[in-house]
Amino acid sequence: MDTTASDIRKLPFTDATRGLIYRLSTADDQAAMRMIDSSFVTDRAFHIECNASNLGSKDTGFAVDIKPVQLDRPLHKSFPDDSDSDSDDESSDCFTVVVEDTNAPSPDDAPTEYPSISGRLNKVVAFISAKFSSWNSRLIITDIEINPLYRRRGIGRSLISVAEKVGSARYPARHMWLEVSNVNYPAIQSYLKMGFKLAGLDVSLYIGTPAEGEFAIFMWKEIIQHEN
Numbered sequence: 714m715d716t717t718a719s720d721i722r723k724l725p726f727t728d729a730t731r732g733l734i735y736r737l738s739t740a741d742d743q744a745a746m747r748m749i750d751s752s753f754v755t756d757r758a759f760h761i762e763c764n765a766s767n768l769g770s771k772d773t774g775f776a777v778d779i780k781p782v783q784l785d786r787p788l789h790k791s792f793p794d795d796s797d798s799d800s801d802d803e804s805s806d807c808f809t810v811v812v813e814d815t816n817a818p819s820p821d822d823a824p825t826e827y828p829s830i831s832g833r834l835n836k837v838v839a840f841i842s843a844k845f846s847s848w849n850s851r852l853i854i855t856d857i858e859i860n861p862l863y864r865r866r867g868i869g870r871s872l873i874s875v876a877e878k879v880g881s882a883r884y885p886a887r888h889m890w891l892e893v894s895n896v897n898y899p900a901i902q903s904y905l906k907m908g909f910k911l912a913g914l915d916v917s918l919y920i921g922t923p924a925e926g927e928f929a930i931f932m933w934k935e936i937i938q939h940e941n
């Protein structure tokens with residue numbers, strides 16, 4: 714249950730109950746952000762059926778059906794390390810918000826799944842990166858990653874809410890938009906629960922990439938204007 718998102722009015726924000734700090738990233742956070750394990754496991758995915766449909770005259774239209782299907786075996790999917798990603802972009806139309814766990818155990822006590830950088834524990838447990846597209850007042854969520862140990866605790870929802878607030882305070886952003894693969898069933902479920910709707914599909918986006926065979930689902934959400 715998300716109890717923090719509505720409290721976050723200004724950054725940095727401390728969620729004292731959980732020992733989490735939400736703040737804008739600095740150049741020093743890049744290594745820590747790259748250490749976050751963004752892989753996921755799923756036993757379901759979305760399938761698309763796209764047929765030509767007869768419109769009753771000589772014209773032809775589209776009939777598109779997107780359905781969840783059970784996979785034969787669980788899929789463990791990891792994303793290639795993208796060192797050239799938008800989350801590295803420090804231009805004025807981009808921002809990244811990171812979440813730090815102030816209660817992360819000391820390196821000696823940390824379980825092995827806690828990543829460390831040069832012997833120091835990585836306290837950055839999640840981040841969201843966004844970019845403003847001015848021509849259509851769109852805030853593009855270019856990345857969102859939560860350390861697997863911190864998922865399903867409301868952090869993703871809080872980060873989306875923070876991005877919405879920063880996006881509407883900094884730019885005239887009217888809506889948020891993101892791309893997600895059809896196999897990222899957990900993320901699609903989260904986005905649906907956060908109020909995102911279907912914006913469109915691209916069945917050719919991943920051709921020639923390691924994700925060939927998957928298709929892209931685009932989702933969007935209206936930005937509610939907040940008083941500053």
Ligand SMILES: CC(C)(COP(=O)(O)OP(=O)(O)OC[C@H]1O[C@@H](n2cnc3c(N)ncnc32)[C@H](O)[C@@H]1OP(=O)(O)O)[C@@H](O)C(=O)NCCC(=O)NCCS
Binds near residue numbers: 751
């Ligand atoms: C997708 C992701 C960002 C969600 O973050 P999160 O912190 O786990 O999400 P939250 O805990 O804020 O959950 C938000 C809502 O989604 C739901 N949800 C989260 N994970 C879910 C899952 N696996 N299945 C179904 N619902 C899920 C939650 O129940 C919650 O709904 P509620 O508030 O109505 O109860 C996170 O799973 C992640 O980092 N995944 C790996 C990286 C990735 O795939 N990034 C997205 C690339 S497009």
